[in-house]
Ligand SMILES: O=c1ccn([C@@H]2O[C@H](COP(=O)(O)OP(=O)(O)O[C@H]3O[C@H](CO)[C@@H](O)[C@H](O)[C@H]3O)[C@@H](O)[C@H]2O)c(=O)[nH]1
């Protein structure tokens with residue numbers, strides 16, 4: 001209703017509507033009044049208002065280019081509070097009822113009990129941490145029209161960095177689709193520069209980029225003319241139905257794209273670029289001395305220079321600058337993975353376009369929204385808030401997710417938790433889809449006085465010839481360049497951590513800067529998520545290991561960050577840094593209670609006892625909370641169930657290895673690695689992925705652990721049934737009275753593992769669990785069960 005009023009009144013009704021008045025002028029009181037309206041109403045209200053004021057009149061009232069909305073509690077807060085009380089009661093029960101030595105099945109029962117107490121204390125503590133991410137959520141809005149009105153000719157130059165590492169698992173056609181999507185941003189081309197870092201230094205990738213630089217001359221004008229979305233050609237063509245594909249322009253551009261993709265595919269299949277293509281473009285001569293992806297000189301090629309009057313698209317408009325860079329690789333010099341590539345890009349780009357704003361995307365994360373640069377600039381150029389903002393992080397969304405997300409998702413993290421972090425001064429930097437100020441990446445401290453002016457003119461024409469410039473800049477990408485410098489330490493992205501992004505973001509925030517989380521309706525970026533269980537477990541091992549390393553490093557948020565970060569943000573960081581130690585409590589909880597079933601020893605309160613209630617409440621309350629939150633975030637019921645399985649699998653495999661590896665690193669006996677996530681999938685694996693059949697595939701130690709745990713729980717449940725039926729040692733009623741929760745826990749674990757049993761014993765396809773693991777897991781689980789029966 002408020003919206004309609006605003007639209008009708010048009011003109012100057014700011015006096016009548018206090019909320020609107022605050023929104024438009026950016027007065028600080030919005031916190032108190034905004035709770036009256038929900039997010040959509042506010043946005044509609046603002047849009048209606050903007051339409052009502054002619055541009056010339058309302059300009060000075062439209063200074064704010066962004067808006068912050070606090071988020072109303074959806075009622076889950078009460079449930080959370082109640083859960084907290086119940087958690088305390090459950091712990092109280094544990095403390096008051098520790099079995100005495102020799103009581104109830106001997107000393108083992110006492111230790112089992114104490115272990116449960118430890119695990120529950122941990123769960124309670126961790127649960128509190130996760131709540132911190134939900135207390136203070138904020139949502140943000142941008143007003144792009146105001147940005148353009150105010151800064152049309154002074155928009156900053158923007159440099160886009162695309163990183164890739166291996167053409168075998170990151171196919172060149174996919175990479176150039178990402179490159180083309182960012183070249184076609186709705187942004188003045190002379191102010192846009194795109195840099196591709198190829199860590200393999202592959203001539204195939206270079207060839208693909210060369211092809212893309214030619215295709216861009218048709219593609220960019222086509223996108224702008226028809227306002228195409230998304231601007232990755234492959235994604236755009238795939239998004240259209242047959243009836244959309246009739247006109248001549250479309251047929252032409254599609255044919256051009258397919259011809260180009262074919263040529264690249266042919267080269268990739270042959271493993272080399274044709275001699276003719278090499279003759280046509282002399283840049284290929286730089287590969288004459290190339291030996292391998294781990295050993296080659298730096299290669300830098302400016303494929304399009306926007307300053308060059310000659311290079312224009314088919315409509316005669318200038319093109320964005322396009323640069324290919326392969327930094328030097330040498331077996332004796334550690335290359336620091338993506339962080340090393342980003343730092344080389346920082347140096348090289350500073351000499352070409354030197355954009356004060358930098359966007360980084362992974363090679364699979366194409367731009368899905370052609371206005372993202374403008375959105376990000378609304379934050380960087382907002383007159384009131386921008387001076388303290390160092391980076392704007394967009395969520396990581398995936399194009400190839402299936403409906404029920406068999407390998408889990410980042411759904412709750414994206415839709416809930418990062419908004420919570422934003423409320424405390426900023427989300428973590430999570431790599432792809434993040435806009436930075438160049439200065440803060442260089443290590444600049446925040447200062448209230450020194451405001452950084454981003455407004456910039458078009459880059460000036462270079463005096464140097466392009467090939468001289470290229471040669472000079474190749475030195476900036478040499479493997480020796482960083483020796484005895486502060487790069488990777490005080491300057492640029494930080495080295496030594498598998499999550500260079502989180503660490504870098506943390507240190508930026510510790511220097512006094514804030515960050516922004518922006519999740520527009522139309523997703524900003526779409527990438528490729530893992531399509532096998534192994535891939536997702538390896539990725540989460542890397543992430544959780546990196547996060548724990550940060551906690552134990554000198555940049556630990558609890559030591560280094562204390563006093564520098566908002567306490568809420570410290571708790572937020574802790575939630576992620578403590579991902580991997582979760583493995584201990586989860587392992588305990590998924591093994592010990594089940595094993596105690598075999599001896600008929602109860603580790604939980606009896607059903608009729610007053611202590612049963614807090615346990616039941618915590619379990620049910622938490623389930624309802626996570627279930628509703630998941631559905632509210634747009635997930636499906638089955639998706640939530642799958643998420644529970646992946647939750648368990650990550651905690652009992654990825655996190656264990658991450659934890660152990662970090663401990664080894666503490667004692668100096670393990671090296672940092674970075675296993676790049678594959679972005680291609682075999683056809684039959686893809687088919688199973690689309691059918692949402694879990695892909696177990698090759699043998700790995702993580703899979704052995706998961707299978708052994710699943711078998712162990714199955715044996716315990718079967719063992720209990722055997723005892724109940726055959727030996728009649730104790731009655732059914734008595735068993736449920738004393739061990740209901742324990743039986744429930746074991747039963748749920750078995751139920752969660754159904755797809756795993758299927759893959760162990762029934763499936764015939766290649767995604768089943770290899771027979772070596774079947775044997776191992778059965779033998780391990782059986783021997784544990786037997787020895788427990790004998791010992792306990
Ligand atoms: O030596 C390397 C290794 C990786 N990469 C690139 O880094 C990106 C991320 O690698 P990927 O295997 O896709 O890892 P993810 O776990 O999917 O990446 C997430 O996590 C990383 C570590 O936190 C961040 O760097 C990423 O931006 C973020 O998307 C890809 O474009 C790679 O090509 C390099 O350029 N050089």
Ligand SMILES: [Mn+2]
Pocket residue numbers: 362364527528677
């Ligand atoms: Mn990735």
